[in-house]
Amino acid sequence: MTPAAPVAASAGTTPAAGGLLAPADLTPGRRTWRAFSRNPLGMISLAIILVMAVVAIAAPLLAKFPSGYGRDILMPPSAAHPFGTDDLGRDVLAQVIWGTRISMIIAFAASFLAILIGVALGVLAAYAKRLDGIVSTLVDVSLALPVLPLMILVAALIGPSVTTLVVVIALFSWPEVTRIVRSQALSVTRLPYVDAARTIGGSHFWIMTRHILPAVAPIIVVSVVLTASRAVLSEAGLSFLGLGDPESWSWGKILYNAQRSGALTIAWWCTLFPSIAILLLVVSATLVSIAYNDARNPKTREN
């Protein structure tokens, strides 16, 4: 369902130097930001993500938790219900708002977990030559597994809940992160100053956290956003197959409800609005990471 991240792949091929070639007048971070802020697509996308984050945080202020039942079943959008109602007469707008919350929580929690595992293994593999073979093989092998069916299997057997979704998505998303982080970190470990740190007897942990980690930080930023955006799609897919949390609202669950009750083609508002929400978040996240990559890369930045 979710293809490998395009930008992640291209990120792996961009020169490693991004964060290191600091010109005299500006810090690299500021320079990247200046380039980023000149990219309209990136800025719009960032704004969309921020708005969604605000919606997610402020959900309780924006709408009542969609529970209960009403007599107005499957009503098209109206003043009282701007996004219409579902087959139990619940407000779809409220569902989308609360869905934003759960979808984003799952996306970022899963992404955070995956990044944690991915970065730890990636840095370790790049730094400790003896572990590299094992980690690389593990990554290659895990990347070859049919991911969605495995997610379905684990989610179905453990039982549906938000935690299950987070763990399951994270469990099958880390190899991609490890792969990218490792290749980036490898180019750093070969740099003279790491060797220098080693010769003056810095502890392994110190070298890894002080020298290697900052060098791969930009890659991590990109990975967080991309893994999260893919997690949104994975979550929606699993929920759509009936493996979502029955007690909370996510965008996938709204679509699943519409599918199950046969409203998918009949009540377009039950389908359209959550679909657009998914689309907006995933597109924005991807465009932000593309823009960030471009802004960070001196070659594309100059134009």
Place this chain on the structure above:
Amino acid sequence: MIRKITNALTRRAVLMGGVVMAIGMAGIGAVSAQDAATRIVIGTTADVVNYNPLVGNSRSDTWVTNLMYPRLMQMTPAGSKDPYVALDWGYSEDGLSAWMEIRDDMTWSDGTPFTADDIVFTITAVTTEKIGVTAGLIPSFVSATAVSPTRVEFVLSRPDSTFLTNFGFWMPIVPKHAFPEIGSVGTFANDSNWVSAGPFLLTEVERGQRYLLKAVENYPLVETGRANIDEVEFRVFPDVNAQALALRAGDLDIIANALPAPIARTLQGQPNITVAQAPSLGWAHMLYNLQRAPLDNVLVRRALAHAVDYDAIRGIAMQGLAESTNSSVISPVLSYWADPEAKEYAFDPELSKQLLTEAGYTDADGDGFFDNLSLSLLYEQSAADIANWAQIVKDSSAQAGIRIELVGLERNTYLARAREQKDFDIYAGTWAVMEEPAAYLGLAFRTGAFINYASVSDPQLEAYINEAQAATSPEAARVPVQAAAKLIQDQVYDNVLYYQTFQFAYNSERWENFVIQPSDLLSLVNPLSLASVTSKN
């Protein structure tokens, strides 16, 4: 039920006996002599899992195998049984033996005659190997003998007025000559070289896609002596929404599964499509796990029963396509058995609170919920209706200060939790067909019975059930049946919410003369219906 069937039944009467309602105009048998074979295409949402009719338990399994392995009796809309393959039946004076006469003109599609031997083989295999739910329906069975090709005699361990009709309707008969020996019948896959004694024979399978059946030449149970159409094709559409689009586009002729209300409503507006309704002989209910505290306390169960908004469930979740059974396990559809005195539990959150306070519960932290009272509600996630009313139960229970946690699972995980592991507080589900009170009360409420998920064990209730099953006349059975139902309602051993009206859709521009039968297992795709249907051009 004991019934006297006169031998004066003509073939016509046999035919019409099971007819609930013939849809469309009774066209003059327009079996056209065209070159092209007439084929009806039926949509289903799932593949056939098991071709062995004694084992398969999904709807698709039943729809396909029903067309090949006949049941001996037919069900009427009120749940009683009419002759079909069996012409006549009865019990001895002492009730310890029973007999059945069957037609003499039936054959299997490979030419082997369909005889009493097949019946003896089937019932012996089912009871010896304890296959499926049918085995549990005939606990009084001891042995069967084919005394002639058309007569079977049974020995029973005790008088059991439900034995013949349960066995007659619920057990599809399988061919002795094409099945393995008793002992391996239950594990027999029956996945090729089928033989059929029904109107059609399965000839081609493309898993995930289609199942093709061809008409067999000898099907004496319809007037024409064989099905009017030549072929039946089942096509698998996992998603009901796409399935409905296929019906509208003309790619499908019927949808076998009952339709969700929104789809039925939209299809009703299409010029070439007719939506037919069939009553359900089963009901939807909630069971409270009596093995677990605090559900072993009748006060808690009563509190739960009064915290359900029954009207909302029928009006909103079921969109009006459901009727109350007055909280009785005997639905008013079974008019002879139903107790007119029965009254539904009132939806009264205040009464619930009062009952719970009486049971010792308090709300010390003042959060609007009773402390230490949180119950899980187990249901099948993909069943839209139930998932919807589970939500309503949760919300209306909250009004009475009862916290309910929804546990929606995949079908088999759900069944395993309910049936094998008894791992639930409240179970929500449906029984598809509950037509013989004396029989199903035993199946559902005897200690350790097959579908007694709630672990009910009540000597008084069992005494009523025994009395009803041993009764030699319907009159004698009605009293204990109603007493049992009343006891179940008082003790809240079962909380029946409604019985449903199913909706089925078909292309009425092309097809007519379906015979709709009760329940979604039979509906439009029962053997008689598909043998009778005719093409309009």
Place this chain on the structure above:
Amino acid sequence: MHLTGYFLQRLLRGLVTFWFAVTVTFFLVRLLPGDPVSAVASPSMTEEIRQRQLEVYGLDRPLLAQYFAYLGQLVQGNLGISFLSSQPVSKILMERLPWTLLLTGTALVVTVLLGIPLGVLAATRARGWVDQIVQVSGVIGQSLFVPSIGIFLLYTLGLLAGWFPIGGAVKSDLTGFARIASIAHHLVLPCLTLVMAQLAGYVLTLRATLIEALGEEYCDLARAKGTPESKVIWKHALRNALLPTTTLIGLQIGFLVGGAVLTETIYAYPGVGRAIFEAVGQLDFPVLQGAFVLLAATVVIANLVTDMAYGLLDPRVRAG
């Protein structure tokens, strides 16, 4: 010689991957909640029958013994017997595998064929409006939720326009060319859906690598020699830029083969992914396990092929 070593190493890795997939799924299936015993034997059975049922499916033995027995069976090409239908797993799945291969294979080929020219277009007009359109539409395609777009396409192009059949893989009773045409006709919408989901990956990867390649010295050299720009792009730069794309194909196959579950569900397409989803619901462990084995085998073989292609394409590998 180096090439042979490389191939052998890849083959070994393929075998390890396959074993890993089999092992992971074997233990996942059995260690997670959900009791296989309850799927094949009910408590209402007599002890004798119950015991025999467990023996039939090998569930009476310890887990490790079951695992090695399974590996043994697998080496002989035996995938076991389905719990629910009593049929051989290979029979159940082999009817579906060709459809999965057809759908995902076609989708992959179409994606690559569209992805390369679009990637070149975007790279040669980097930062221009063509580039922006290609990028944004690619990203949108990849971000669409499959069921949403699926049901939309079925409704508009299938029902309203009537151009495409609604669901299924082929119209029944056709032979010869008519059958092939029907298969192709049914393939269009599901394939389109999968292509939309993947295209951006290839376009963006190719774009990024091509932009870099075009700035390399050998391209400048070619230009200095008076080679026309189109030849520089298509002959010199693309050859190098294709390598990461090849890697991406290998990476994507895993996603693609198993990831078509949603597409298969909406379009009623009889693939293996859908079979897995159904088997999960039915706790039919042998079918589940078998499906994972087949998918893993497909992915491993496909990866071997791309690895070989990579080996032949990349001079560095050839040189060792």
